[in-house]
Amino acid sequence: MxxxxxxxxxxxxxxxxxxxxxxxxxxxxxxxxxxxxxxxxxxxxxxxxxxxxxxxxxxxxxxxxxxxxxxxxxxxxxxxxxxxxxxxxxxxxxxxxxxxxxxxxxxxxxxxxxxLTPLRPDTAATTSLRTLVRARADLVQHRVALVNQLRAHLLTVLPGVVGLFCELTSPISRAFLTAFPTQDAVDALTVEELTGWLAGQRYRKRPPEVLLARLQDAPTGVTGPAGTALAGVTTAYLTAATGLIEQINALETQIAQALAEHPDGAIFTSLPRAGTVRAARLLAEIGDARGRHPTPAALAGLAGVTPSTRQSGQVRMVAFRWSVNKQLRGAVCDFAADSRHANPWAADLYAQARARGHRHPHAVRILARAWLTIIWKLWTTGTPYNPDQHNALQKLLTQTP
Structure with a gap:
């Protein structure tokens, strides 16, 4: 030419x-x-x-x-x-x-x-889903940072509330901090008052007596006018965290709708413990441009779940792969790590890797690489995952104990 x-x-x-x-x-x-x-x-x-x-x-x-x-x-x-x-x-x-x-x-x-590999663009549906998933991930990071700041603040101002309920981001924790934002308000609580408030919140997980005992046994926070002033800081953190949680929930609703309408949605939601957000993240990061990943090895290499091998003369080094699509690696490893709790084949592969002396992150990458071989096949054929047709899984299940 x-x-x-x-x-x-x-x-x-x-x-x-x-x-x-x-x-x-x-x-x-x-x-x-x-x-x-x-x-x-x-x-x-x-x-x-x-x-x-x-x-x-x-x-x-x-x-x-x-x-x-x-x-x-x-x-x-x-x-x-x-x-x-x-x-x-x-x-x-x-x-x-x-x-x-x-x-x-x-x-x-x-x-x-x-x-060089020419750019193979994803469809508009996949691009939009990727934007939603990444925006949610960014907001989750902001929420985690903000809740950590709130927790550090409460450990000084109102220690008894930290760990009182399951999480500081739970609706019951946020409602309690709104109703009782100071140490003085918490100290004034009686069993009858707490029982009535919990009934209004429809909370039945722990008895009021147990919760009140935890509040009374905790170190005393800041009381008096100083405590009242610092309650404003608590409210500010709480309001900001609540706003983030609401926006995350709104994005998750959009993600669920976009995933349900996507032609490849059924492929990824069929994977064990994929759920909605995790399935959407996998789909969004892998994409739907089939020509971009011609082989399972190409997909695994881009995801960084295969080692990088360097050889010069008699020296051969196998090292962690750094130059990868980190968003894709995060999505695949997150799925693989949780899949072992629902899939015996995945649990067995992970256990074998750990038995060979690999640390948890390395064992997860080994499992992720195995999963990508399966996902690539499902993705290229447009077929949802069926455990009954997963030969390695069925062989493991039929083995004599």
């Missing part, structure tokens, strides 16, 4: 540097376009006019990538970490320069195209 042309785009928040090169690597056109509808349209027009055979870019999503794919252009994604290491090919300085990076991305597509 002596007349082939290639392009590289250095993506930025407000503008994008573009470089088009010929088959010999000589620049044909350079330009910078704004990150606007008109700018993206101009970029697509330039690339189509040159008839580029491939476009190198550092990210896989966003309006610019959507525009490139809609125009029928073949896009190759190179993460910033790879781009940083590639700069050494073109000089020793390694300095960041938008115009140079755009040229370098184009030249790498020109020279290494056979080693």
């Amino acid at each position: 002596t007349d082939a042309r290639f392009a590289g785009i250095d993506w930025a928040q407000d503008s994008h540097a573009i470089c088009v090169i010929d088959a010999a690597g000589e620049p044909l056109e350079r330009l910078v376009v704004a990150h606007t509808k008109a700018g993206i349209g101009k970029a697509v027009g330039v690339l189509r006019r040159h008839g580029v055979a491939g476009v190198g870019i550092e990210r896989s999503d966003g309006p610019l990538v959507v525009g490139l794919l809609a125009a029928g252009l073949e896009v190759f994604v190179m993460p910033p970490s790879r781009v940083k290491s590639l700069r050494g090919r073109y000089g020793s300085a390694g300095n960041k320069d938008d115009r140079f990076d755009a040229y370098m991305l184009a030249d790498v597509v020109r020279t290494d195209r056979r080693r």
